[in-house]
Amino acid sequence: MRIDVVSIFPTIFDALEVSLLGKARQSGLLDVHVHDLRAFTHDRHRTVDDTPYGGGAGMVMKPEPWGEALDAVTGGAVARPVIVFPSPAGERFTQATARELSTAPHLVFGCGRYEGIDERVFDYAAELGDVRLLSLGDYVLNGGEVAVMAMVEAIGRLIPGVVGNPESLVEESHEDGLLEYPSFTKPALWREREVPPVLLSGNHGAVAAWRREQQLVRTRERRPDLLPD
Ligand code: 6GU
DSSP states (O other): OEEEEEESOGGGGGGGGSHHHHHHHHTTSOEEEEEEGGGGOOSTTOOOEEOOTTOOSSOEEOHHHHHHHHHHHHTTOSSOOEEEEEEEEEEEOOHHHHHHHTTOSEEEEEOOOTTOBOTHHHHHHHHHSEEEEEESSSSOOSSSHHHHHHHHHHHHTTSTTTSSOTHHHHTSTTTSSSOOOOOOOSOSEETTEEOOGGGGSOOHHHHHHHHHHHHHHHHHHHOGGGSOO
16 A cells, blocks of 8 residues: 655654554555645745735645645656545544555645645545545644554555454454453462452353443443444
């Protein structure tokens, strides 16, 4: 998968060079390119923002650098890209979204800062690719960079080969609509706390039933919104 990220803070994405995604890049499973939006400006001050038409607080990102950046990262592309703009005003990004995007050959992420990007950029981007405005949740970040880090990690780990043991992907929170069951390792007794005896029983059926029940209990307690009414 090819990923292009456009941001005014490209060094934030240095963190993608470490851990699992760093290995995936080294092995060629992930081809990540980070671009500085200011490289697509032409004035001495490398201006990327301006005051909003109609007045109001804050600054809006100018369309021209975005137009040039999107042209550059989508030009000569193998497939029509999915162009993601992280936004608290977007659709919710979920595990299902991550699964869907993990099959795209080319993802472009456009990170907005300030009060947002000139709305015409989204319309123009739709000529170059399939545009998605995606939100991590109901809270506001200062910009899209941290949200894109989260999305790239959630998507990248679903690409075959990125996570060493594919079985670890199926039994985790959100893949079956429930929260994950609790996990334990040795020692069986630690600081007066025991591991649930069923896990030491060797009875695989009993273990599976207990884990399912724990998933339901936890989901009911912590995330009742995930359960059918
Ligand atoms: Cl995707 N962007 C920003 N700026 N804030 C957010 C978000 C995204 N998701 C939740 N809050």
